Amino acid sequence: MSLVQGTGMKIVALAGGVGGAKLAHGLAQILKPEELTIIVNTGDDFEHYGLYICPDLDTVCYTLAGLANPETGWGRVDESWNAIENASKLGGLDWFRLGDKDLGTHLERTRRLKAGDPLSQITRDFCKAWGIEHTVLPMSDQPVRTMVDTDEGELAFQEYFVHRRCEPKVKGFRFEGADEAEPTKRAKEAIESADAIVICPSNPWVSVDPILAVFSPLFSGEGLGVRSVAISPIIGGETVKGPAAKMYRELGIEPSALAVANHYQGVITHFVMDTVDSQLTESVRGLNMRTLVTNTLMKSHGDRRQLAEAILQFIGSDS
Ligand code: FO1
Numbered sequence: 001m002s003l004v005q006g007t008g009m010k011i012v013a014l015a016g017g018v019g020g021a022k023l024a025h026g027l028a029q030i031l032k033p034e035e036l037t038i039i040v041n042t043g044d045d046f047e048h049y050g051l052y053i054c055p056d057l058d059t060v061c062y063t064l065a066g067l068a069n070p071e072t073g074w075g076r077v078d079e080s081w082n083a084i085e086n087a088s089k090l091g092g093l094d095w096f097r098l099g100d101k102d103l104g105t106h107l108e109r110t111r112r113l114k115a116g117d118p119l120s121q122i123t124r125d126f127c128k129a130w131g132i133e134h135t136v137l138p139m140s141d142q143p144v145r146t147m148v149d150t151d152e153g154e155l156a157f158q159e160y161f162v163h164r165r166c167e168p169k170v171k172g173f174r175f176e177g178a179d180e181a182e183p184t185k186r187a188k189e190a191i192e193s194a195d196a197i198v199i200c201p202s203n204p205w206v207s208v209d210p211i212l213a214v215f216s217p218l219f220s221g222e223g224l225g226v227r228s229v230a231i232s233p234i235i236g237g238e239t240v241k242g243p244a245a246k247m248y249r250e251l252g253i254e255p256s257a258l259a260v261a262n263h264y265q266g267v268i269t270h271f272v273m274d275t276v277d278s279q280l281t282e283s284v285r286g287l288n289m290r291t292l293v294t295n296t297l298m299k300s301h302g303d304r305r306q307l308a309e310a311i312l313q314f315i316g317s318d319s
Helices: 018-030 055-066 082-089 098-113 117-130 156-162 183-190 203-218 244-250 257-263 275-285 301-316
Strands: 011-015 038-039 047-049 049-053 135-138 145-150 153-156 171-178 194-200 227-231 270-274 290-294
Touching: 011 018, 011 203, 018 038, 018 301, 038 055, 047 098, 047 156, 049 098, 055 098, 055 117, 055 135, 082 098, 082 270, 098 117, 135 183, 135 270, 145 156, 145 203, 153 290, 156 301, 171 203, 171 244, 194 301, 203 244, 227 301, 257 275, 270 275, 270 301, 275 290, 290 301
Parallel strands: 011 038, 011 194, 038 135, 194 227, 227 270, 270 290
Antiparallel strands: 047 049, 145 153, 145 171
């Protein structure tokens, strides 16, 4: 039985796409709706075919609702591709695969945004429609755009990530609009009343840093101000999914769980890494972080729950 369930501990999870969504799902299996708020990166958002697309928000919501495509992690399960294939036959863009069911989400979100509704309200209504009881919030109602500086010039995130398959060499990142963007009111309240913040195993450079950039005015010089734990998305020097390890290398940093801990130094108090990286424990402790070594690979729904439980026990314990 979980030691944490029903204790009233308030957790805020910061999440990007697939890895973040899996852990958020594990946390949601344990924590009550009022105990968990998930704040999601919107730096990946972009407009395509005139539609406003929020890949990370949708990945988190589809995962929590049991609607996610289990093979890709993004998009919908039991999807069909008629619209994009027909558009492609007419000479339209097909590098960003929009499924027919998924398109419905983008159509309705775009209609509501054009009618003046804030993204947070739309997300709330969508969650209700999908039967999601935990709170999912975009990091801001104002646009923030992750821009990737590469050896081929600056690229908008999806252009770099999907269209160019992360091939250009990364030189740095910029979060356009982050200085002006306000955290949503509910996100601010959730952070202020949180007992602990969980940084999901998402890409530190392009999934978590945009959220931290928007929320930095809320934090004083003492990290996140509460117990905060990050889970390394790098296991044995490689990423489970996505380009985080490649990014570290191109930025001249050896990718490892230690590099991730270094990335969050001054921000977090606790760090979780995989059993294959146990030899890094002492070095991470040297960064003034408490450490937990456990299985962090989330292959099954059971793994998600087990990892979430281990994290909650870790940050809930005082020793
Ligand atoms: N990722 C891909 O690699 N190729 C795609 O065609 C693609 C389409 C797509 C459609 C909707 C959506 O919500 C996400 C989609 N993603 C696709 C994933 C997404 O762009 C990235 O995984 C995230 O932005 C990074 O977290």
